[in-house]
Amino acid sequence: MDSDGTQEARGTHANPVPRSRSAAVPPMPSTPPKPDGSAFLSWLRTPRPEAAPGVWRFGHVPRPEQEPEVIPARQLFSGALIAFLVGWLVWSLLWNGYLGGWWVLPLTAMTDSWTDPHSMSRVVLSYAWYVIVALTIMVSVGRLGRWSEIWRRYLAPGLRRLTTPQPGEAPPPPQEDPAQWPQLRAAGAVDAAERLAAEAGAGLMRDVDHARISRAWQGVRSGRHSLATFTGAVLQDGAAACLHPSGERDLPTRLARHDLLTGQVRIGTTADDPRNPYTYRGTGLALGPELLGTSLLAVGPAGSGKTGTVVRPLAESLCLHALAGRAAVVVVGAAGAGIGPADAYDVVVRIGNPESVYDLDLYGGTTDPDEAAAVLAEALVGDLADPHPGNDSRRSTTVLAQLLGPFRAVHDRFPSVPELRQLLDGAPAPLAALRTALEGSGQESLLRELDARERQLAHPGDVAGVLADRVALLDRPAFAGFFDTSGQSRPFSLKALDHPVRVRIDLPARGHADASRILARLVLAQFTASVAVREDRSLFACLVLDDATGVITPEAVRGIQRLRSGNAGAVLTLRTLDDVPRPLRGPLLGATGCRMALSGLTPWDGQDFAEVWGKEWTEARDVTDRQIIAETPAGKALHAVRRVITGKAPTARAVTVRQVERERWSASELAHALPPGHAVLSLTSVRGEHAPPLLVDLRE
Known part of the structure; x- marks a missing residue:
């Protein structure tokens, strides 16, 4: 193809042909083209009917519950043709009198008694009778030849495409047109509605703007904001009103298909497979806050597409929701895992990277020593609680509280990682300095805590040694500038989930695998503790954990179960269920409402999914x-x-x-029958609606 010289590299032709400047560069228009909002209006006016959980509602055409009997096209058309020929033959035989004149006897009996044989009324009645007989024959052979099926399958769709107006050609009435903001007009904010409608038509509004302003309007309806404040902001800024604190109105790039009007992101297409319910076959499959509110667990080996086809689209969608003021999202993954560019987030914490602007608060932003001790104990020894009874989280929480309380009372802050390690090791100098400071302040209760800690140091089963070993994993030169408690850094705390914030936390998985698992458990524990005490629960909060290996603990499972009541959810991915202790696999699958098994699953992992999905008749x-x-x-x-x-x-x-009862998906089918790029996904919404396990193509 001739590119006209605009895309060719220099010096690649043996004999380059000189070209005029006018041919290479088109002339500049005298006036810039006017912006066009037809694409946005078309998106806004596309129907989104109610559908089953997980169905991509944008432009969805509902299907019947049961699969109709499908007749092959060749058989259908041949039968219709034969039926037409039979009808034509019957009519010809009747018209030519080969079957006798019995079929005109009702007409003769009806007309001879009261009409003249040569009158016009008799002629009209005769032709009317012929039409009735012809229609009777046509209806009979039409039913025999299934003409209605041909009309439904082939003729009606084509006629509908010809007669249905294209988007933007025939807009709905103003009282039904979403582009005219009828809800604002009904509330008396006509000027604001006119301004928004004008900007939408001029191409100055995008889907994030519409979602953000709709969210602000919900705040007016709920009483959090006044109508005058909302109207003033819209009249002043138009589509840019009520901006996110970052000032951004969209993400730098989008890789997935989003529909912010319904809050969905499309992750694939439900396969046209007999194992899928007929109403789902061939439809787009999408996820949104109403499904993520029950949490999602995706299990598949490396390379099965967990990050690229599940985590990245969901993180992208939640970031868009955050820009619209609807959600707060925390995405946790290894550095370079491909969970989105840094420009798509407000806070990027790169643990172990000296160039990181933000730090991670080791104590979750709390000032309560008991709360900080419980969260930190879960992070340090949560994965050792069951195999080693002496290292349970309750004893670890007690040990940490015995040290954190006195230290905060003396220094008005929590200890740093080196200081905490020395206290847990039982170093004499730090404990003596802490005791001296407490004696001077007269806090007898905290002195008793410190006395108990010193007595327990001599016991052989003291858990402080295990805690010190775990803290030592964070006391490394690579983390020297992190977890600072002196106030000289910019620590991020998950207490900020009361606001629509976008956070990405990069874990130092390379070379610090154990430390990364501790930090992942720490973030999960802080997340479940923070969302439980939020004041504004209308904001959906979600934690996306790209690799949950070594993170699932008994307390983590209990925390995931509580997320649903706090309008929050978690997205967890695993390479195999073997990364979860055997006693916790069933509770984990039961705590998550959405479960995904990707291709390449092992048979023993498939057995766990087969058991939780149950059987059907x-x-x-x-x-x-x-x-x-x-x-x-x-x-x-x-x-x-x-x-x-x-x-x-x-x-x-x-x-x-x-009728027999069989497994919906057997372990063998999950292990050997899933094509590459496919997954089996079951869904549960926060309202309790269920979708059975569906075979989904994640590549479409």
């Missing part, structure tokens, strides 16, 4: 072929000829239909 057909034995000489001869022609003995087929 299905129709089983048993076909039996019984050989026919001929008893007469003629029958034996006929069977011999048939055997020579077909090569098979004559048989009679018997079909037995019965």
Whole structure:
């Protein structure tokens, strides 16, 4: 293709042909083109009917619950043609009198008694009778030839495409047009509605603006904001009103398909497979806050598409919701895991990277020593609680509280990582300095806590040694500038989830795998503790954890169960369920409402999914072929000829239909029958609606 020289590299032709400047560069228009909002208006006016959980509602055409009987096109058209020819033959025989004149006897009996044989009324009645007979024949052969099926499958869709106006050609009435903001007009904010409608038509509004202003209007309806303040902001800034604190109105890039009007992000297409319910087959599959509010667990080996097809689209969607003021999102993954560019987030915490602007608050922003001790104990020894009874979280919480309380009372802050390690190791100098400071302040209760800690140091089963070893994983030169408690850094705390914030936390997985798992457990524990005490629960909060290996603990499972009541959810991915202790696999699958098994799953992982998805009643057909034995000489001869022609003995087929209970998806099917790029996904909404396990193509 000739690019006209605008995309060719210099010096790549042996004999380059000189080209004029006018041919290479088109002339500049005298006036810049006017912005056009037709694309946005078309998106806004596209119907989004109510649908089953997980169905991509944008432009969705509902399907019947049961699959209709599908007749092959060749058989359908041949039957319709034969039926038409039969009807034509019957009409010809009647018209030409080959079947007698009995069919005109009702007409003769009706007209001879009260009409003149040569009158116009008799002629009209005659033709009317002929039409009635012809229509009767046509209806009869039409039913016989299934003409209605041809109309429904082939003619009606084409006619509908021709007669349906294209988007933007025939807008709905103003009282029904979402682009005219009828809810604002009904409340008396006509000027604001006019301003927004004008900017939408001029191409100055985008989907994030519409979602953000709609969210602000919900605040007016709920009483959080006044109508005058909202109207003034819209009249002043138009589509840029009520901006996110970052000032951004969109993400730098989008890789997935989003519909902010319904809050969905499309992650794939439901396969046209008999194992899927007919109403889902061939429809787009999407996720939104109403499904993520029950949490999502995705399990699949490395390379199965967990990050690229699940985590990245969901993180992108939640960031868009945050820009619209609807959500707060925390995305946690290894550095370079591909969970979105830094420009898409408000806060990026790069633990172990000296160039990181933000730090991570080790104590979650709390000032309560007991709360800080509980969260920190879960992060440090949560994965060791079950295998080692002496290292349970309750004892670890007690040990940490015995040290954090006195230290904060003396220094008005919590200890840094090196200081905490020394206290847990039982170093004499730090404990003596802490005791001296407490004695001077006269806090007897905290002195008793410190006395108890010193007495327990001599016991062989003291858990402080395990805690010190775990804290030592964070006391490394790579983390020297992090977890600062002196106030000289910019620590991020998950207490900020009361605001629509976008956070990305990069874990130092390379070379610090154990420390990364501790930090991942810390973030999960802080998240579940923070969302439980939020004041504004209308804001959806979500934690996206790209790799939950070593993170699932008994307390973590209990925290995930509580997220649903706090308008929050978690997205967790695992390479295998073997990364979760055996006693916790069932509770984890039960705590998450959305479960995804990706291709490449192992049979023992598939068995856990098969058990949680249960069984269903299905129709089983048993076909039996019984050989026919001929008893007469003629029958034996006929069977011999048939055997020579077909090569098979004559048989009679018997079909037995019965109801049996079978697994929705067996472990063998999950392990060996899933094509690459596919997954089986079951869904549960926060309202309690369920979708059975669906085979989904994540590549479409």
